[in-house]
Amino acid sequence: MPIKLIVNGQARELDVDPDMPLLWAIRDHLQLTGTKFGCGMALCGACTVHIDGQATRSCVTPVATAQGRQITTIEGLSTPAGHAVQQAWIALNVPQCGYCQSGQLMSAAALLASNPHPSDADIDSAMAGNICRCATYVRIRGAIHQAAETLSAGATA
Amino acid sequence: MYFRHIEDESAASPATSPSPPELTRRQFLQLTSLAGSGLTLGILLPGCGSQPGAGSVAGPLTMPFLRVAPDNTVTVISKHLEAGQGVWTGLPAIVAEELDASWAQIRVESAPAEVPTYQNMAFVPMGVHAQLTGGSTAVANSWQQLREAGATARAMLVAAAAARWGVPATDITVSEGVVSHAGTGRKATLGELAGAAAKLPVPANVPLKNPTDFKIVGNEQLPRLDARAKSTGKQQFAIDVMLPEMMTAVVMRPPRFGARASSFDASKAKAVAGVVDVVQIPRGVAVVGRDMWSAKKGREALSVTWDESDAEKRGTTELMKEYRALGRGKEALTVKEVGEADAALAHAVKRVEGEFEFPYLAHATMEPLTAVCRLSPDKCEIWAGCQFQTGDQAAAAAAVGLKPEQVTINTLAAGGTFGRRATPDSDYISEVASIAKATGGKYPVRLIWTREDDITGGRYRPLNYHRITAGLGKDGKVAYGQRIVGQSILIGTPFESVLVKNGIDPTATGGSAAEQYDLDHARVSWTPPKVGVPVLWWRSVEHTHMAYSKEVMIDELAQAAGEDPVAFRLKLLGKHPRHAGALKLAAEKAGWDNPFPKEKGRGRGVAVHESFGSVVAQVAEVTVSGNKITVDRVVCAVDCGIAVTPDVVKAQMQSGIGYGLSAALYGKITLTDGHVDQTNFHQYQVLRINDMPRAVEVHIVPSRNPPSGVGEPGVPPIAPAVANAVRAATGTRLHTLPFDLAAARRAKA
Numbered sequence: 023m024p025i026k027l028i029v030n031g032q033a034r035e036l037d038v039d040p041d042m043p044l045l046w047a048i049r050d051h052l053q054l055t056g057t058k059f060g061c062g063m064a065l066c067g068a069c070t071v072h073i074d075g076q077a078t079r080s081c082v083t084p085v086a087t088a089q090g091r092q093i094t095t096i097e098g099l100s101t102p103a104g105h106a107v108q109q110a111w112i113a114l115n116v117p118q119c120g121y122c123q124s125g126q127l128m129s130a131a132a133l134l135a136s137n138p139h140p141s142d143a144d145i146d147s148a149m150a151g152n153i154c155r156c157a158t159y160v161r162i163r164g165a166i167h168q169a170a171e172t173l174s175a176g177a178t179a
Numbered sequence: 180m181y182f183r184h185i186e187d188e189s190a191a192s193p194a195t196s197p198s199p200p201e202l203t204r205r206q207f208l209q210l211t212s213l214a215g216s217g218l219t220l221g222i223l224l225p226g227c228g229s230q231p232g233a234g235s236v237a238g239p240l241t242m243p244f245l246r247v248a249p250d251n252t253v254t255v256i257s258k259h260l261e262a263g264q265g266v267w268t269g270l271p272a273i274v275a276e277e278l279d280a281s282w283a284q285i286r287v288e289s290a291p292a293e294v295p296t297y298q299n300m301a302f303v304p305m306g307v308h309a310q311l312t313g314g315s316t317a318v319a320n321s322w323q324q325l326r327e328a329g330a331t332a333r334a335m336l337v338a339a340a341a342a343r344w345g346v347p348a349t350d351i352t353v354s355e356g357v358v359s360h361a362g363t364g365r366k367a368t369l370g371e372l373a374g375a376a377a378k379l380p381v382p383a384n385v386p387l388k389n390p391t392d393f394k395i396v397g398n399e400q401l402p403r404l405d406a407r408a409k410s411t412g413k414q415q416f417a418i419d420v421m422l423p424e425m426m427t428a429v430v431m432r433p434p435r436f437g438a439r440a441s442s443f444d445a446s447k448a449k450a451v452a453g454v455v456d457v458v459q460i461p462r463g464v465a466v467v468g469r470d471m472w473s474a475k476k477g478r479e480a481l482s483v484t485w486d487e488s489d490a491e492k493r494g495t496t497e498l499m500k501e502y503r504a505l506g507r508g509k510e511a512l513t514v515k516e517v518g519e520a521d522a523a524l525a526h527a528v529k530r531v532e533g534e535f536e537f538p539y540l541a542h543a544t545m546e547p548l549t550a551v552c553r554l555s556p557d558k559c560e561i562w563a564g565c566q567f568q569t570g571d572q573a574a575a576a577a578a579v580g581l582k583p584e585q586v587t588i589n590t591l592a593a594g595g596t597f598g599r600r601a602t603p604d605s606d607y608i609s610e611v612a613s614i615a616k617a618t619g620g621k622y623p624v625r626l627i628w629t630r631e632d633d634i635t636g637g638r639y640r641p642l643n644y645h646r647i648t649a650g651l652g653k654d655g656k657v658a659y660g661q662r663i664v665g666q667s668i669l670i671g672t673p674f675e676s677v678l679v680k681n682g683i684d685p686t687a688t689g690g691s692a693a694e695q696y697d698l699d700h701a702r703v704s705w706t707p708p709k710v711g712v713p714v715l716w717w718r719s720v721e722h723t724h725m726a727y728s729k730e731v732m733i734d735e736l737a738q739a740a741g742e743d744p745v746a747f748r749l750k751l752l753g754k755h756p757r758h759a760g761a762l763k764l765a766a767e768k769a770g771w772d773n774p775f776p777k778e779k780g781r782g783r784g785v786a787v788h789e790s791f792g793s794v795v796a797q798v799a800e801v802t803v804s805g806n807k808i809t810v811d812r813v814v815c816a817v818d819c820g821i822a823v824t825p826d827v828v829k830a831q832m833q834s835g836i837g838y839g840l841s842a843a844l845y846g847k848i849t850l851t852d853g854h855v856d857q858t859n860f861h862q863y864q865v866l867r868i869n870d871m872p873r874a875v876e877v878h879i880v881p882s883r884n885p886p887s888g889v890g891e892p893g894v895p896p897i898a899p900a901v902a903n904a905v906r907a908a909t910g911t912r913l914h915t916l917p918f919d920l921a922a923a924r925r926a927k928a
């Protein structure tokens with residue numbers, strides 16, 4: 023039985039082991055490589071995608087359980103919050119090696135969608151699952167605040 | 180490529196690492212002879228076959244370090260790995276400056292593996308002719324070279340414009356990528372002139388800009404060239420390489436360092452759906468599958484019998500016990516001796532003593548080691564975040580039985596390295612090449628290390644023990660005695676013959692107080708124990724431990740003398756003006772002269788250290804509640820000469836602070852009976868955003884000196900600055916890393 027996924031709005035069919043983590047299905051079989059592998063144990067956040075809008079660790083999500091749900095990867099991130107964080111990331115030169123940043127952006131976009139004005143403490147708790155070995159954390163905080171401002175300016179304009 | 184003055188013995192593999200392939204003397208000679216064949220500057224194949232004929236002007240201007248294309252893009256060729264440290268912005272900035280290009284037209288790509296063209300000039304005086312990124316040398320060693328490259332290209336483009344317009348070159352200006360002649364009002368883009376410029380001779384000794392005219396170098400607002408690709412998921416890393424028919428491999432490696440596979444049973448692994456091959460390679464047994472999931476499941480089903488007769492079977496508890504005994508026993512090798520340290524210490528009026536213990540540390544790069552290899556009978560292609568291109572090329576060649584020039588290295592952005600990707604034996608590159616060889620080149624193969632492979636895989640920052648006595652004499656002079664016990668990184672590698680002098684490994688022993696302060700009496704000695712755990716440079720190398728014990732002991736001595744920690748240091752830095760300058764700037768910006776609020780559990784500490792030619796001072800403010808240490812604020816001052824890309828300098832200081840703090844608060848690899856105890860981030864904890872100080876302020880010391888490194892020098896001062904702050908807050912000395920305040924308090928009680 024093929025696995026049926028909806029990824030970035032597109033219906034896709036895959037012939038893979040239903041237990042295969044969603045991460046490897048989208049990377050190895052859909053060639054969507056923006057989502058990264060960092061630990062495979064839901065410890066680092068590099069593999070974060072949105073499933074029905076929720077930030078989810080794709081490395082521990084069996085592909086079968088994601089069937090029929092809306093999966094968004096960094097390649098398809100197109101919400102207002104998604105764009106705002108990406109713009110802020112670029113403006114503040116957040117990325118260093120960049121490897122963790124897809125996951126950081128997916129977590130940040132999900133945070134702003136649920137909390138439009140996060141405090142530093144809110145950011146720290148929402149983003150604590152995303153490791154950055156380059157320690158871009160100070161700029162991540164700054165960029166989330168900047169994106170929040172952009173979004174609220176847009177909302178009131 | 181590689182080392183000119185290499186000896187047969189030193190090419191042999193270190194006894195402690197799992198059977199890396201050896202480079203034969205013949206290969207080295209071949210590599211060495213290749214080293215003489217490149218060009219250092221000048222046109223590569225001007226007007227070559229693909230270009231239009233002599234009368235035409237379309238075409239690129241192609242030089243070793245840049246290419247100006249007819250579409251008006253300027254592509255800077257980076258000989259260095261971009262691993263987050265910003266060389267894909269810093270190197271292009273140097274070229275763009277001298278070329279007077281517009282930042283918007285600048286692109287960057289990786290150079291092929293080739294020396295001497297792309298060798299790291301910083302290592303040439305030591306006799307190392309290799310293309311490698313390390314020692315925070317990328318911008319420093321490229322500065323002059325890329326200024327000349329940019330200025331030379333500019334001169335050729337100007338000459339082309341002068342010829343086309345029939346005006347003197349001296350009347351032509353270039354600004355923001357536009358070449359203009361004011362008198363005639365003529366203008367052209369760099370791209371429009373590239374083809375004509377390519378036909379001109381390469382001028383020598385082109386004058387460089389006066390630094391006061393710099394517009395791009397030193398620009399605080401310069402965007403990183405890779406920020407967009409890295410904010411959209413588009414940046415390609417080795418793990419993202421997808422070739423037709425490509426298979427994915429994981430390797431089962433020995434459970435203890437130094438063990439070897441004696442036999443294996445692949446029947447169950449081969450029964451896993453998607454597994455296509457199981458092959459033995461020198462470093463273990465590889466399971467190859469159609470995707471990562473099948474390869475991983477195949478490995479779980481694989482059974483290997485290991486020969487552990489040569490394996491390291493000690494644990495870190497026993498090792499540290501041995502280190503302590505060695506540190507208290509007979510001195511081994513003298514690293515540095517000034518004055519009469521023993522006598523001065525014996526007569527000191529104030530004296531402090533300390534024993535310091537530092538654990539093994541894994542680099543834990545965010546992108547686990549990954550490489551892709553495509554092999555055909557006469558060609559081998561590698562895609563990886565190569566940090567040591569010519570070494571990787573030689574290792575791949577040795578593994579597949581080709582000549583180095585038959586190996587193409589495609590250097591991709593690396594998801595962090597911190598030193599891990601530059602191994603003297605090119606471990607993971609030779610693994611992927613061995614797998615390609617063992618599977619006969621049937622398909623391209625991508626090797627992925629899992630996080631568990633990475634954390635348990637060795638190449639750690641060495642375990643270290645330091646024993647220090649510091650004293651203040653009646654005459655006010657400081658005396659310092661230090662014993663270091665820790666493995667050598669270089670001995671047993673091909674680097675030994677060129678970098679180890681009188682048996683002393685500078686990467687195990689550098690950066691002591693005897694080098695960094697004006698001391699009248701000092702003795703530093705080193706005992707290198709023989710241990711089978713493979714070790715490696717870990718972001719800032721010896722300075723990770725040497726700066727710590729030095730800055731903590733000097734601080735404790737200041738306290739014993741009843742002096743202010745900044746003022747006390749400044750008295751010892753008369754001959755180290757850059758140390759003094761950075762220290763004063765950090766102290767001033769931190770408001771050091773204002774009394775720190777006397778609140779329970781709050782403290783402030785300072786540290787200063789030079790590494791890789793740059794001096795960094797940091798002031799840390801902490802809050803201690805119970806046994807929990809929170810770093811609230813860090814003020815950092817860096818003297819790195821001319822700051823080519825100031826925002827990248829600041830980013831690297833922030834990064835170094837986070838990386839160093841990660842080690843100080845959490846970093847620890849332990850072994851039990853030779854088995855590594857930690858496997859993934861739940862056990863090998865690293866700094867997360869909630870532990871990152873809310874305020875990290877970076878200040879750059881204004882300087883006219885040529886640039887020095889910033890990738891590593893931000894790391895060493897943070898741990899001692901925090902330890903000194905904790906001592907100020909609680910009175911408890913932290914001499915064992917990572918910090919365990921509860922244990923330190925028990926030890927004091």
Ligand code: FES
Pocket residue numbers: 058059060061062063064065066067068069070079080081082
């Ligand atoms: S790879 Fe999924 S959380 Fe680390």
Ligand code: FES
Pocket residue numbers: 117118119120121122123153154155156157158263545594595
């Ligand atoms: S940018 Fe390198 S791990 Fe986050």
